[in-house]
Amino acid sequence: MISLHPLEKKVLKVLSENFQTLKEISKKAGLSEIETLRALGWLKNKGLVELLEKEEKTIKLTFLGKKYLEKGLPERRLLDLLKEKKEIFLADLVKYDFDPNEVSASIGVLKKRESIEVKEGKIILKKEDVDLLEEKVLQKLNKEKPLSEFSEDELKILEDFQKRRGLVEIKSKKEYAAKLTEKGKETAEKVEYKEEIGILTKDLLVKGEWKSKEFRAFDLTLPVYSKSFGKKNVYLLFLDYIRDKLVGLGFKEMKGNFILNNFWNMDCLFMPQDHPAREIHDTFYVKNLKPFEIPKNLLEKVKEEHLRCWKYWNDEFSKKVVLRSQVTALSALTMAREDLEIPGKYFAIEKVFRPDEIDAKHFLEFYQLEGIVLDEKITFRDLISLLKLLAKEIIGTEDVKLYPAYFPFTEPSVEMFAKHPNLGWIEVGGAGIFREEVTKPFGINVPVIAWGLGIDRLAMIALEIEDVRDLHTYDVNKLKSVPYSKILCQK
Amino acid sequence: MPKVEIYFSDLKKLISKEVSLSEVEELLSYAKCEVEEVEGDVIKVESKDSNRPDLWSVEGIARIIKGILGVENGIPKYYTQDSGKKVIVDNNIRFIRPYIACAIVKDVNLGEEGYHSLIQLQDKVMQTYGRKRKKVAIGTSNLDLIEFPVYYKAVKPEEIKFVPLYGEKEMTLKEILEKTEKGKEYGWILREFSFYPILVDNKNEVISFPPIINSNTVGRISPETKNIFVDVTGTDWEAVLTSLNVMVTALADRGGKIEKVEVVYLDKSVKTPMLEAKSISLDLNKVRKLLGVDISNEKVEELLKKMRYDVERIDKDVLKVSYLNYRSDIFSWRDVFEDVCIAYGYNNIPYKKLEVSTVGKLKTETNFLRIIRDIMVGLKFIEVHTPVLMSKSFLNLLDLECIELENPVSENYDSIRPYIFPNILEAFVYNKKEELPLQLFEVGLTARKKRDDPEESYNLAFGIMDTKTTLNQIREAIEFIFTNLGVKYRVEQENYSFFVPGRSGKIVVEGAGIGFFGEVHPKILENLDLYYPVSICEINISKILKFVF
Secondary structure, three states: OOOOOHHHHHHHHHOOOOOEEHHHHHHHHOOOHHHHHHHHHHHHHOOOEEEEEEEEEEEEEOHHHHHHHHHOOHHHHHHHHHHHHOEEEHHHHHHHOOOHHHHHHHHHHHHHOOOEEEEOOEEEEOOOOOOOHHHHHHHHOOOOEEHHHOOHHHHHHHHHHHHHHOOEEEEEEEEEEEEEOHHHHHHHHHOOOOOEEOOOOHHHHHOOHHHHOEEOOOOOOOOOOOOOOOEOOHHHHHHHHHHHHHHHOOOEEOOOOOEEEHHHHOHHHOOOOOOHHHOHHHOOEEOOOOOOOOOHHHHHHHHHHHHHHOOOOOHHHHHOEEEOOOOHHHHHHHHOOOOOOOOEEEEEEEEEEOOOOOOOOOOOEEEEEEEEEEOOOOOHHHHHHHHHHHHHHHHOOOOEEEEEOOEOOEEEEEEEEEEEOOOEEEEEEEEEEEOHHHHHHHOOOOOEEEEEEOHHHHHHHHHOOOOHHHHHOOOHHHHHHOOHHHHHOOO | OOEEEEEHHHHHHHHOOOOOHHHHHHHHHHOOEEEEEEEOOEEEEEEOOOOOHHHOOHHHHHHHHHHHHOOOOOOOOOOEEEEEEEEEEOHHHOOOOOEEEEEEEEOOOOHHHHHHHHHHHHHHHHHHHOOOOOOEEEEEEEHHHOOOOEEEEEEOOOOOEEOEOOOOOOEEHHHHHHHOHHHHHHHHHOOOOOOEEEEEOOOOOEEEEOOOEEEOOOOOOOOOOOOEEEEEEEOOHHHHHHHHHHHHHHHHOOOOEEEEEEEEOOOOEEEEOOOOEEEEEEEHHHHHHHHOOOOOHHHHHHHHHHOOOEEEEEEOOEEEEEEEOOOOOOOOHHHHHHHHHHHHOHHHOOOOOOOOOOOOEOOHHHHHHHHHHHHHHHOOOEEOOOOOEEOHHHHHHOOOOOEEEOOOOOHHHOEEOOOOHHHHHHHHHHOOOOOOOEEEEEEEEEEEEEOOEEEEEEEEEEEEEOOOOOHHHHHHHHHHHHHHHOOOOEEEEOOOOOEEEEEEEEEEEOOEEEEEEEEEOHHHHHHOOOOOOEEEEEEEHHHHHHHHO
16 A cells, blocks of 8 residues: 555545646645645656646736826827827927837837838828737737737737837746546545544643554655754864874874964074075065064074074064964974973974965965974884874875975975875875974974875865865855765775 | 976986886986976976085986996096186175186087076076075076186176177166066166176176176077086175086086186185085984984995995994085085985885874864864854955954955955954855855954954854844853853843944953854845844854863
C-alpha cells in the first residue's frame, strides 16, 4: 500500500474518471486551491492521477487605457480637431491638451490610413472619413477578456497598445484539471479514511488518544532544505586544526601586535634597510602613529650588525610604523622576551599584510605559519627532519624535495616542495637556521631553527578554493555549503 | 629575486660536459637557482640569493656546476696582467659618486649568447646588488675606440653634449635626464646634485654618464666586440670592487684576458680589478655539530672544493677556507657552512626524530576566542571571516575614525578596521537577497588610535537582519554570552550616531565600557540600500580577557 498524506487522501476521495477543474476538486474536498494543487502534484508523481495544465492569457486595460476609453483615443481627438481646423502646427498641439508622448503614435496611426500628411511642421487633413480599428479594440476591452477572443488584425493593434503605448497588459493564468488513472482508481478504492496522527501533540499524549489512532507514515522521498543554523568558518577551523597539530608536536603558541615598527618587522631580522625588497611596495606604512619603544640595548646591537655587514643604517626608518609583513617578526618579538625558554619550541599562525595587486592569487592580507626551535643541540639535520615531519603531519605526504634557498635571516636556508596526491609537486614552505647576526643581539647563543609554511595555500587545497579572495568571502551560501570534513582531508 | 635567462646549449658549452635537461634542474639547485620555465633552448631561472651576484649569470652558474660535476674544483683561476692604462679621478666627484673601478678584458668571444648574458648580468647587478644603480652602476664600452687616459669627473648638467646609447642626436646631460627613458628612470639618483658624473677619454669623447647611460659610440658594444672596457661607479667601494669582479670573471669564462687599469685618485692610486682570495677559518667540529651528521674532515674539504673554495688544514680540526672575492655574502663561518650543506645535498641528510622535548600550548587568548566562537554557533550565528583592511569612506559613513595606511593599493582597503560590525553590515549588504533571518558573527583583529598609539584588540561582532528584529534579540544573545563566559556585566543606555536614538546601549564590565549594541539607524540602512532592520553588537574580547584571567 502506498503511503498517503491526509491531503492526498482527501483529494483522492473526490476524484473520478472524468476531468474536473481544480476549482471543483478543491470545493468538493473542502481544501484551499493551493493545498489541492500540492496534493495533486504528489499524486501525479505517484502515478495516481493525470493532471492537465492549461495556460490562458487574458488582456485588460492599464490606467492609461482606461483614461482613453473614457476620453477617446488621441488619434480620434486629433482627427476631430483637424476636421475643424483643416491644418495645425505640430507645436500648437500642446495647447489642445495633447500628451507629447502620444502625439507621434497618433500621427502614425492617421498617416498610415492616409488621412493626414505632415509638411513643414504642419499637419494637414486629407481625408475625413477614416475607420479607426484601434477605437473598436479599445471599446471591446471594457472588461478583461481572453486573448483568444481577438482577431489577427486586432492582435496586431493590441501588441502596439502593449509594447509601444502601454495601454493594455496581458496576464497569464493557469488552469488545472485532473482525473484518476487506472492505478489511481484501484488505490482510491482501497484507501481507508481512518483518522491518522500527523503531528504528535501534547494533547494526544496526555489524553492517551494516540492509543486508538494510527500514525501516518512520513514520505521520506520528499526533499528538505536546511535552514539558518549556526556554523563556524571552515577556513578558521582549518587554521585551528593546524594549531592543534602543532601543539601536539610540542610547540607553544606565540602572539603579538600586527602594528609594529620596521625594527621588529625587518631590521632585527638582519634585512638590509636599503634592500630593494624593503621598498614601500612591499610593506604597508601607517599614518600618524607614534613609533614604539625599542629596547635600547637591542637596538644598538642590531644597528651594529647592520653597519658591520650592510654598511647602512637609518634610525628614523627603523622607527617607522608598519603592518606586520611576515610572521617572523613575531619570532623576533618572542626571542626578545624575558620568559623565552631554551630549549623551546614556538609557533604562530597569524595574519600578515602586503601591498599587492588584488587578483585570484594575491590578496592584501593572509595567514602565515611559522615556528622556531631553540636548543643547544639543535642541528640542520633536525631542521630537515622537522620539515619532513610537518609535511607528513600537515600535508599527509612523505614525498618531499628540499632545495637550497635564500632568506636574509637564515643561513643555511632551505625550501621544501611536497608531492600532493592530486596537484603534484607544490612549494610548501621555507626554513633555515637563524643567522648569528640575528640571534646574537637578542643574547641567544644557541642555534635557532626557523620554518614557515604557506598555510593559505594549504587551506585552499584542502577547501578546494581556487581564488584566494574566497578565503575572506562574504557569501553566506559558500560558507554554509563547505563541509567541515574537508579540513580533515589531509591525514 | 633576480630572474635570469640562460641558453641550455650555452650552459653545456661552458661546463664542457654533456648533461641532460632532466639533470639540469637538480644541478641548478646547487647554484641556488630554481627553474621557472623551459622554452626550447631557453631556461628561465630564478636566482634565489640576493647577495650572490656571482650566480646571476650563466657563467657563474656554470662555475658551480663544474665543481659539483668534478670538472674543476677549488677557487677558479683567473690571471690578470697590467694594461699600463690609467683612469684619472677628478677630486670634484668626491661628494657625488666617489668611487670608480675599471678593467679591460681582451679577446672575448661573446657571440649572441655571451652578449645576452653580459647585458643581463650587468642589469641584474645594478638593479638588485647595486640598489637600482644608486650603490653601483656598470658600463661596458668598446676598448678599441678609447684613447687613454680616461677621466672620471663631475661636470655641469649643460656643459657636455653626446649621443646617448641607441639615441639619434646629441643631448646635454640635463636633456638626457629629462627626455630619455633611462634618464627618467634613474634621474632621481642625481636629483640633489648640481654637477653630474661623466667618464670621458683623452679626446674628450664621452664613454658614459654614470649611473644613467653610455654613449652611443665608444660606450656601445655588440656580440662581435672583442675588447671591452668595464667601468663600475658607485657610493660603496667594496660593492664597486665586487661588481667589477663579477663582471670580469664572467667575461674571462668566455676566453677574455683580464687586464688591470690604474685608477688614480687625488690621494692614492689603485690597480683594478683586484681579484684575490679572502679567507675565513672553519672549525670542523662546529660544522659536524650543526650539521648533525658525522662527516669526516676530508669529506668537508672535498665538499668545499666542489663549491669552489680552496682549503688548507691549519689545525687538527680547523680549516682555512679561501674564496674569490666576487663573493661578498660571507659574513661568518655560517655562510661557508651553508655551502657544505648544499654540496652534501639537502636530500641526502637522513631523517631523525626531533629530540627537543617541550610542552605544547595554545595562548589563553586563542582558547578564549574558540569558546566565544562556540557560544555564537550555539546561538545559531554563522561565522564570517572578513579583511582587517577596510575602506575609510565606508567607516566615515558610520562616523568612525580609523588608522589609515600611508600607501594603500586600493580605496576599498585603505584603513584598518576599528571595529568589526562594519564588516557585518557589509556582509548583510552582500547577502541581502538570501533567506532571512541572517545571523552573522566574526571574531577578529581590530585596531584604533588612542592618542598617537595604536590600540589593538580581538573583537566580537554579531548582527541579526530579519523582516523584523528588536533589540531584545541582541540582548538575549548578550545575556547568553556573558552567562557562559562567567563574566558579570551590565548594560547602560547610551546613544551612538549609527544607532536609533534610545535603542542602543553600552556593555560595562568592572566599571569599564567593553562593548555596545543597538538597532542600526535607518539613515545608514538606506545608505547601504538595505531594507530590512538590522541589530548589532560589538564586544572587545581582549578587554574581557583581562578581567577573566
